[in-house]
Amino acid sequence: MSVREEFDAWAADGRDKGMETRHWHTAKHALARMPVEAGQTVLDLGCGSGYAGRAIRETKNAGTVYGLDGAPEMAHNAASYTDDSQVGYVIGDFGSLPFETNSIDHVWTMEAFYYAANPHETLEEVARILRPGGTFYCAVNYYEENVHSHDWQDNISVEMTRWSRDEYREAFRAAGLYVAEQDTIPDRETEIPDAEAFPTDNWESREAMVERYRTFGTLLTVGVAH
Numbered sequence: 001m002s003v004r005e006e007f008d009a010w011a012a013d014g015r016d017k018g019m020e021t022r023h024w025h026t027a028k029h030a031l032a033r034m035p036v037e038a039g040q041t042v043l044d045l046g047c048g049s050g051y052a053g054r055a056i057r058e059t060k061n062a063g064t065v066y067g068l069d070g071a072p073e074m075a076h077n078a079a080s081y082t083d084d085s086q087v088g089y090v091i092g093d094f095g096s097l098p099f100e101t102n103s104i105d106h107v108w109t110m111e112a113f114y115y116a117a118n119p120h121e122t123l124e125e126v127a128r129i130l131r132p133g134g135t136f137y138c139a140v141n142y143y144e145e146n147v148h149s150h151d152w153q154d155n156i157s158v159e160m161t162r163w164s165r166d167e168y169r170e171a172f173r174a175a176g177l178y179v180a181e182q183d184t185i186p187d188r189e190t191e192i193p194d195a196e197a198f199p200t201d202n203w204e205s206r207e208a209m210v211e212r213y214r215t216f217g218t219l220l221t222v223g224v225a226h
């Protein structure tokens, strides 16, 4: 199944909003760190419901915010959640970003980058469109050290790339981005039941669930264009 087919189906049954709710737990902390200045242009790659771009526009007074998504239904839903003329949604693929070289101040992506058919090519595209000094904030829950994410590929038809922390840094550098920061952001909001509730449908033990959310959380890698 293509990105379009897979994620159009997600958008049609409301999973864009479900993801927004879950991802916001850690995304908001990463978004708050982005050095976006008033008037700057920001791109959200794989925007889903588009919540991140709208938050950047509202909290940092960004000039123009674009959300790009390969699933037209996602972009359509995202557009329906705002009437801000400075926020626009674009249908496109991570392999070829429809933006001019040196035209974007900051790029954000949450739980989307690893769906790229060729993540190295996507990083080169990000490095191309960013202005020198521009940043790439790349947040993922699916990564090698997060052993609790390893079986996610079984439930989705789009091929996913599972890199380690080191592999993210190496790939950023190979694409011409400095690595300014790498960190894991714990999810302190997902509710974890008391021990007697385990095993649950999704978790063998309370320890595993605590590790997934409170210890591993979201891997954030920050690149800077030069």
Ligand SMILES: C[S@@+](CC[C@H](N)C(=O)[O-])C[C@H]1O[C@@H](n2cnc3c(N)ncnc32)[C@H](O)[C@@H]1O
Pocket (backbone or CB within 6 Å): 003, 007, 008, 016, 019, 020, 023, 045, 046, 047, 048, 049, 050, 068, 069, 070, 071, 074, 092, 093, 094, 095, 109, 110, 111, 112, 115, 116, 117
């Ligand atoms: C798991 S969702 C995350 C959405 C949103 N960033 C969030 O935090 O809720 C991944 C999104 O990336 C988009 N996507 C996946 N692969 C893509 C590709 N190759 N090109 C463009 N968009 C893609 C999907 O359509 C989907 O909306």
